[in-house]
Amino acid sequence: MTDLNPTNQQILRYARLFLQCGGYNGFSYKNISQQLGIKNASIHHYYPKKEDLVAALLEERRNYLAMSIAQMVESKKSAREQLQYYFDYALQEFDEGKCICPPGSVIIDFQELPEKVKNQDILLLDDILEWLANVLQNGLEQGEFKFLDTVESHSEMIVETLMGARLLSSIKGRKTLVRSIFSIKLGLGWRD
Amino acid sequence: MTDLNPTNQQILRYARLFLQCGGYNGFSYKNISQQLGIKNASIHHYYPKKEDLVAALLEERRNYLAMSIAQMVESKKSAREQLQYYFDYALQEFDEGKCICPPGSVIIDFQELPEKVKNQDILLLDDILEWLANVLQNGLEQGEFKFLDTVESHSEMIVETLMGARLLSSIKGRKTLVRSIFSIKLGLGWRD
DNA sequence: TTAAATACCTACCTACATATAGGTAGACAA
DNA sequence: TTGTCTACCTATATGTAGGTAGGTATTTAA
Numbered sequence: 001m002t003d004l005n006p007t008n009q010q011i012l013r014y015a016r017l018f019l020q021c022g023g024y025n026g027f028s029y030k031n032i033s034q035q036l037g038i039k040n041a042s043i044h045h046y047y048p049k050k051e052d053l054v055a056a057l058l059e060e061r062r063n064y065l066a067m068s069i070a071q072m073v074e075s076k077k078s079a080r081e082q083l084q085y086y087f088d089y090a091l092q093e094f095d096e097g098k099c100i101c102p103p104g105s106v107i108i109d110f111q112e113l114p115e116k117v118k119n120q121d122i123l124l125l126d127d128i129l130e131w132l133a134n135v136l137q138n139g140l141e142q143g144e145f146k147f148l149d150t151v152e153s154h155s156e157m158i159v160e161t162l163m164g165a166r167l168l169s170s171i172k173g174r175k176t177l178v179r180s181i182f183s184i185k186l187g188l189g190w191r192d
Numbered sequence: 193m194t195d196l197n198p199t200n201q202q203i204l205r206y207a208r209l210f211l212q213c214g215g216y217n218g219f220s221y222k223n224i225s226q227q228l229g230i231k232n233a234s235i236h237h238y239y240p241k242k243e244d245l246v247a248a249l250l251e252e253r254r255n256y257l258a259m260s261i262a263q264m265v266e267s268k269k270s271a272r273e274q275l276q277y278y279f280d281y282a283l284q285e286f287d288e289g290k291c292i293c294p295p296g297s298v299i300i301d302f303q304e305l306p307e308k309v310k311n312q313d314i315l316l317l318d319d320i321l322e323w324l325a326n327v328l329q330n331g332l333e334q335g336e337f338k339f340l341d342t343v344e345s346h347s348e349m350i351v352e353t354l355m356g357a358r359l360l361s362s363i364k365g366r367k368t369l370v371r372s373i374f375s376i377k378l379g380l381g382w383r384d
Numbered sequence: 385t386t387a388a389a390t391a392c393c394t395a396c397c398t399a400c401a402t403a404t405a406g407g408t409a410g411a412c413a414a
Numbered sequence: 415t416t417g418t419c420t421a422c423c424t425a426t427a428t429g430t431a432g433g434t435a436g437g438t439a440t441t442t443a444a
Contacts (some may be wrong), residue, residue: 007421023300025217028401042422044403100300107359108215108292108300122363149375156368157375160356161349167299168352171314176348179341183349186340187379199391220431234392236433 008046010036016057020098024054024109024117051114054106058120061102065127079139080190086132087181090162094177099170103128104163129155139188146189158184200238202228208249212290216246216301216309243306246298250312253294257319271331272382278324279373282354286369291362295320296355321347331380338381350376 004012014035018027029040029050047053072082093101103124106117113121132155139145147154165180185191196204206227210219221232221242239245264274285293295316298309305313324347331337339346357372377383 005421021303023215023217025215026301026304029403030401038421039423040402041404041424045421048403050402099302104356104359105300107362108297109218110291110362111213112218125360125363148378149371153371153375156360157353157357157372160360160372161353163356163359164296164352164354165349165356167296167355168317168348170299170302171317179345180349180352183341183345197391221433222431231393232432233394233434237391237393240433242432 007036007038007042011043011046011053012057012060015053016061016102017096017098019054019057019105020093020100020102023100024050024106024113049114051116055114055116055120058102058106058117058124062120062124062127065124065131069131079135079142079144082135083132083139083188087162087184090166090181091174091177094166094169094174100166101163104166125159129159132158136188144190147187154188157187199228199230199234203235203238203245204249204252207245208253208294209288209290211246211249211297212285212292212294215292216242216298216305241306243308247306247308247312250294250298250309250316254312254316254319257316257323261323271327271334271336274327275324275331275380279354279376282358282373283366283369286358286361286366292358293355296358317351321351324350328380336382339379346379349379 011032014032015027018031021027029043033040033043043053047056068085072085077085090101103121106113106121110118110121129152133151136145136147136151136155136158140147140151149157161180161184165177169177169180203224206224207219210223213219221235225232225235235245239248260277264277269277282293295313298305298313302310302313321344325343328337328339328343328347328350332339332343341349353372353376357369361369361372
């Protein structure tokens with residue numbers, strides 16, 4: 001990841017920003033090239049096709065997630081701490097103007113998307129769901145959380161709520177997102 | 193609404209389908225004209241600009257919602273019955289291939305959208321949230337529901353969860369949506 | 385019965401998106 | 415010094431999207 005040259009890194013960075021703001025069909029190479037003061041063709045040099053760019057970007061997020069999880073495991077974070085990290089991440093991205101998470105950003109265009117992108121997206125989503133299910137399971141066992149449905153069901157619901165909350169909050173404002181995170185916590189029997 | 197001519201009705205019908213499948217930037221006049229066997233220019237006859245089409249479509253949804261609410265009130269539906277109606281509507285739309293609700297379908301493109309569309313979308317969202325808050329309030333008072341956060345907060349969360357659930361379900365399948373609806377019910381203290 | 389309105393068409397335009405071909409300038413290596 | 419690689423560039427092909435101008439045929443209403 002960090003072995004990419006600076007231009008390439010910037011391309012990925014802004015591709016992600018624009019993707020998370022407008023979805024797959026909502027951004028173009030021009031958005032990125034203008035931002036960076038380079039030409040469209042230069043982006044094609046690194047990513048011949050748009051699908052290559054977006055697939056790379058999703059894969060990078062998957063690696064980042066794996067790294068974050070490894071760090072949290074190493075520093076022996078509690079379930080609540082791990083989940084709080086996820087919430088903080090969502091809030092931080094909101095503050096950066098990213099109106100939806102990377103895996104969610106392509107779903108509205110999913111049907112017509114190249115297989116390459118679809119596959120990376122499914123992998124990323126499954127990684128998130130698997131991590132979250134683990135956190136909830138640990139939280140249950142340690143008495144940090146309490147809820148009635150299954151671990152799988154509840155982790156799906158949390159991802160969905162956060163996804164929807166980020167969309168709605170991009171219209172209704174930050175407070176809506178904060179409220180939703182609070183409601184999710186209530187649903188976990190988590191009161192500070 | 194029903195005083196529209198058949199072609200116009202069909203245009204709105206398919207515009208809605210495509211909008212709910214691919215978002216504002218994800219569908220074109222061509223999608224609709226091909227489907228109906230007419231020309232692009234014919235759609236421009238009814239809706240000079242894309243924003244007119246989408247705004248009209250959102251307004252139509254708002255009228256439909258108002259009508260549905262009026263019917264439910266008239267037939268004295270309980271809070272659970274009313275909420276179940278909402279869930280059934282989401283499931284039905286899922287089965288029709290619509291991967292997200294009308295108000296949600298434009299949010300990813302929201303920033304660059306014409307004011308006209310934005311305004312209609314906000315009106316529709318607020319109508320839904322207001323209705324839902326009413327239903328939750330009544331449900332609380334009648335002992336049909338039980339939850340810890342505020343009525344406003346919880347109704348927002350339900351809309352968000354359903355929005356996210358429909359997105360995720362468009363990848364992971366119908367069972368995911370059914371599970372999420374079940375989880376929402378659990379969160380309302382609603383067990384059949 | 386005629387005039388106006390409606391519904392739809394052909395033909396076109398502008399803008400832009402993705403993508404390719406082919407070229408240049410500098411780094412680096414043999 | 416020659417060759418090859420990287421990192422860009424210009425120019426252009428191709429497709430598509432949104433939108434307009436103006437025509438025609440059919441319906442409607444005076």
